[in-house]
Amino acid sequence: MSDHFEVLSKCQEARAGILRTAHGTVETPVFMPVGTQATVKSLSSGDLETLGARIILANTYHLAMRPGHELIAGLGGLHRFMAWPAAILTDSGGFQVFSQSGRRTIDEDGVTFQSHVDGSTQRLTPESAMAIQAALGSDIAMAFDECPPSDAEPAVITKAMERTTRWARRCLEAEAAPGQLRFGVVQGGTSIELRRAHLAEIAGLSFDGLALGGLSVGEPPEVMHAVVAHVAPLLPADRPRYLMGVGRPQDVLAGIAAGIDMFDCVMPTRNARNGHLFVPAGHLNIANTRYRDDPRPLHEACPCEACRRYSRGYLSHLFRSKEILYYRLATVHNVQYYLNIVRAARQAIVEGRFAAYAAEQTALMEAGE
């Protein structure tokens, strides 16, 4: 039905597909590294190419605050600004605005808040969120939604859902950048009933893809898995499905199993900087003394620069010395890990053995923790 997305293969609910964007084709399922401030922290666009990333996420809120979307537009748009020729999805800014600690006031028109950069009063509305994303020139723009706190009462969640639906309609009326796709966001907390209700509303609108928002915001993983397992298969099959902000590698595999096509999370990049490095058997904490004189690479079979050239001992030294190079090598490794896990999942779907793959990988991950 849609010409920008095609499911090529299914294995139970899991899907292998193709997403066509104005900046290239993306094989799904896909993990999008997070480039908050027009860089995936510590990585250059060349590093991302080497890693084989084909789509990244950038944060509308952060870029609007600094350096400003007009400035980026003046320099030729976000792709040119960060010298990244492949696809970019921008979030709407909603999540940052709603989760930041400063004062903010919500009204039917939008949200007033304070910039984390200079404390100035700022405003974001469905229209301005879409206008900023159009100025940035991202390939996929997300609708501006209201994100209630994870522990909100059902009545609060319902109100946020209803407002999100009204805002979604306004987002679709805003002008998009040429070739820019627009995704709607399904809210509803951890209630299957609320999720189904909101899904019915959002799926009825002419979005190019649908996302599950408001998950992985503090609820236990089993609860999140249960919601995704119930709701993802109900999302329109002919459009890409995106699980926002998820998650641990096993959460990503659970999402794929439920039929999710797209993921993003700061976990690989943030954890890398904290010393948490992913390996097939869970992870290792490079701060551990045992790695100081360990001549082995992080993982023998990993093709990343950190594993091809350096020992755990060297990475341990860089980490302890707070050397800048540590952050890049650790990030390269963790992003490679995520991309490979998802690439291998796609292959397993195509070959009809995804359930076995996911079970095996998840057991390894859980055993190592």
Added chain:
Amino acid sequence: MSDHFEVLSKCQEARAGILRTAHGTVETPVFMPVGTQATVKSLSSGDLETLGARIILANTYHLAMRPGHELIAGLGGLHRFMAWPAAILTDSGGFQVFSQSGRRTIDEDGVTFQSHVDGSTQRLTPESAMAIQAALGSDIAMAFDECPPSDAEPAVITKAMERTTRWARRCLEAEAAPGQLRFGVVQGGTSIELRRAHLAEIAGLSFDGLALGGLSVGEPPEVMHAVVAHVAPLLPADRPRYLMGVGRPQDVLAGIAAGIDMFDCVMPTRNARNGHLFVPAGHLNIANTRYRDDPRPLHEACPCEACRRYSRGYLSHLFRSKEILYYRLATVHNVQYYLNIVRAARQAIVEGRFAAYAAEQTALMEAGE
């Protein structure tokens, strides 16, 4: 006379030569990027290869304190530890020990000081400094010298010179790593007379190269240039000549003009991190507001990754946002600048036009400041 060094071409006092080390041949004059803690800050060994570096400097003191030379030796030596296949020169640790602020006591045998890492009491002697450098497996080890303060009285400088000579003899009696070259250090402050006297002592010993130490430690550049111009031509012509810790690009050119073959300095790397980026017409300070929306690369003709892919506007954004990527791109650029300046100097020497090259470049640099 020496088989590890050959002067191929001279242009007045300036020399183009070849230095053969256990890890490859180095064309001189050469600038050695500083890799204090087994990484040139923010760069991987792959980055250094891309930049065309063939020799780097590493700091004996820092590596002995953390992670420890025994640990590095156990992991196969410094080259393997940092995955750097080309040449490494290690300093002796003397400069760090003498310039650090904590308590230290000097006696005829060596120096007792406190570790900057954990405050523990440590001791460095000519023998242990050479043993550490042998354990690291550097290609060039520096003799352990006494570095008096830059404003020391002549009597103090003379005493330090005499002790440096006695220590130099002890350094030469210590065992070297296989193929490791050893360089002696000429002290003498800014006094031509003292420099000549110490040079005569050190040149009489069987070092593979000679260095001028204790310069660029606070004296005005003209004073340093005058000392180098007088003393460098008196250093044995058949051995490589190394001007330690120098300096600004124009200081390097002045050193080459005086017949110096090797340089090292933290300026390109440290200044990069502070926003000071070298361009042929002096430098630009990326913190300046004017670069926020500047679509041009730092320098059109520069072949480095920062200039090939990114605008000043993007670098300005990364700098203002304190993004880790800024430090790497800025360092890549500044190191490329230094390597190119010195490579072009070598070419100019070979083509018999060094004086004109140096005058033209220096005028450009000075005009831009």
